[in-house]
Amino acid sequence: MATVELSFTPLPAHVRTARLVATAVARRSGVDESLLDEVRLAVGEACSRAVEEHQLHCPAEPVRLALSDMADRFEVEVTDNCAPDSAKVTGVGQESKSTGAGVAAMEPGLGFAVIAGLADNVEISETAAGTSIRMSWPSAGVVR
Amino acid sequence: MATVELSFTPLPAHVRTARLVATAVARRSGVDESLLDEVRLAVGEACSRAVEEHQLHCPAEPVRLALSDMADRFEVEVTDNCAPDSAKVTGVGQESKSTGAGVAAMEPGLGFAVIAGLADNVEISETAAGTSIRMSWPSAGVVR
Amino acid sequence: MDLKLDHHSKDGIEIVDVEGEIDVYTAPRLRELLIELVNSRYYQLVVNMEKVEFLDSTGLGVLVGGLKRVRAHDGSLDLVCTQERILKIFRITGLTKVFGIHDTVDEAIAARRSEK
Amino acid sequence: MDLKLDHHSKDGIEIVDVEGEIDVYTAPRLRELLIELVNSRYYQLVVNMEKVEFLDSTGLGVLVGGLKRVRAHDGSLDLVCTQERILKIFRITGLTKVFGIHDTVDEAIAARRSEK
């Protein structure tokens, strides 16, 4: 079961809240200080991508972030609740046509490149409910 | 619709996460800096109370915190999902027998005294699903 | 910031220095320290809250519990606090009437000694 | 921390000082500034990232977009950055090969002038 779950309306400002929460909970879960920057950045990337998808396809639905304390890992799952679409995963960070003004980055794939370069372990899955990005980092175990 | 929702397993450590999130979102929603201390404290009290209830009655259920940006108010709702119990509301902050070691404060009512003293507006309601504490503060409106 | 606790004797009174956040997560540690001090027969306590950054009702409850314990031995528990945001919490809960609250540790000691 | 943007001319090159977090929330402002500079015919840019605290792929995308825009006018966009945590993000995305990255603004200017 997720220890902490955050859901938020798909707005760039809330990506900051998501980063803040993920970093605080990771620290509390015993993730090494030296890895917290990576957690902050990777979670931000995954949430930015989900916000972008939602703004395009389902702006009324919240984006979901689940943080779990495992025995010796800290796991993060970011889920968008938009119906799957084959172009979606490769479209990360791509200039989005409809939002125009700038939520999206300009180069396709940059967001995933960052995630892949940072998370110790990444799994992307497409389900009927949407896309889920699951990442994890080693932790010192539950410290409470 | 709530802008940001947090749900967390009923553990004291997560009350800190809840405070952190509520303060960050309140700031972003345009709540005056001078009120942020009150938001942090009142949200902490409401969540501590919910954690205590859950530890006693439904430790497997998450506590829920909903943060909403209204036109000119910032609203917070903390919901426990334990069946109502007439002694509950007055039992806030009371030494809990079963958790023993110390989640609970020692004086009945201190938690509510703090909430009542801090929130600009408080509503407590008992529903079939549990108890909800709804508080709000003036805000400068949505600033994004 | 987590909670940091220290204590030392001064003029026969035990001074407890508290630093950081006293909340639902850390208050149990303050509670244990106060119990430990009373069990070791320290009944005159001054809790220095000058470096407390956050205090919630669980923390207040622990202080009230400590006060009850020392009073059972005719002791005292005074507070040192000048921070408005912390004082406010004692005020809205009516606890300014329950605790002696002083500006400095020396004032707290002096007030206590003059009472004896 | 939010984003703070400033710019000034030095030796005929426009220096953009960026401070704070360049992320999905603030990157649009940096993008607008770069577009505005190009529209005002500044085609030789140096973006000073020494005070950047956080950079995500949206920020990277805006920098790449700026580079494309100045190149369309035979211009240049160089970066100043010595912070390991920021450099790492350029490295894992392969962008260290795309941007000239220098240790100081003066070095960036010197490198650019010697190329002409």
Ligand SMILES: Nc1ncnc2c1ncn2[C@@H]1O[C@H](COP(=O)(O)OP(=O)(O)O)[C@@H](O)[C@H]1O
């Ligand atoms: N591990 C944590 N998880 C969730 N919230 C935390 C955690 N540590 C601190 N907080 C909360 O964040 C706020 C700021 O914490 P503080 O310790 O002062 O700074 P830092 O961000 O360096 O941890 C405090 O209100 C505290 O309750």
Ligand SMILES: Nc1ncnc2c1ncn2[C@@H]1O[C@H](COP(=O)(O)OP(=O)(O)O)[C@@H](O)[C@H]1O
């Ligand atoms: N209003 C906000 N809402 C959510 N997250 C925020 C907000 N402001 C800052 N953050 C995030 O919190 C972290 C620390 O923010 P920072 O601005 O450095 O300190 P502060 O706690 O004083 O706002 C950053 O990673 C940032 O993304």
